[in-house]
Amino acid sequence: MTIEKTTIQDLVIINPTVFEDSRGYFFESYNQAKFNENGIMYPFIQDNQSFSKRGVIRGLHLQINPFAQAKLVRVLEGEILDVAVDLRKNSATYGQHFSVVLSAANKKQLMVPHGFAHGFSVLSETASVMYKVDQLYSKExxxxxxxxxxxxxxxxxxxxxEVIVSEKDLVLPRFDEVDWEF
Structure with missing residues (x-):
């Protein structure tokens, strides 16, 4: 497993070591000890999974403190464009976003820390996305x-x-209307 830094501090791509043979493949999608060795110290407590068709955009979502969530995102089937937006006002990259294609084929994962909005678009016919979180859902x-x-x-x-967005996501505020902090 290798950890690839992005242009935004603390936002990293996880590249698993894949072992392939005539039967198929095997890889560790999560290894707490290896994550901790690389400074990724989130106590993941829940796995979430979604299935979407091409054109769906989910996001940009987040939770504010004290229920802010870190997310470890990967794709089980299909391909997505995964996007994270830095909302940490004291960060040198505040307001900047980073995107990466995650797919079942490339097996990459994006580690999205606290203080980021997250979303993705589905680029393949369908996609199954799974992500770990370190905090439970809080509607408030x-x-x-x-x-x-x-x-x-x-x-x-x-x-x-092609774009398909939920009614809930269509009424979200613009970036310049954001009045919450991390």
Missing amino acids: SERGIRYDDPTLAIDWQLSPE
Whole structure:
């Protein structure tokens, strides 16, 4: 397993070591000791899984303190564009976003720490996404930012006519309306 740094501090890509042979493959998707050795110290307490069709954008979602969530995201089937937005006001990369293609084929994972909004778009016909979190869901601390925010200008790698977004996500505030901190 290798840890790949991104352009945003604390946001890392996990590249598993894959062992392949005529039967198929094997890899460790999570190893707490190896994560801890690399400074990734989240006590994951829940796994979540979603299934979506092409064009779906889920996000940008987060929870504020004291229920902020770190997420370890991976794809079990299909391909997504995974996006994280730095919302840590004291960060040099505040307001910047990072995106990476995660797929069942490349087996990469994105480690999204506290203080980030997270979302993804489905690039394949369908995709199953699984992610670990270190905090339980709290409706009162749930927040989000519109996927099409002009300040963030995220390229979701979909044409506008393909985009499918929930009613809940369509009423999220813009980035310049965010009034919460981490």
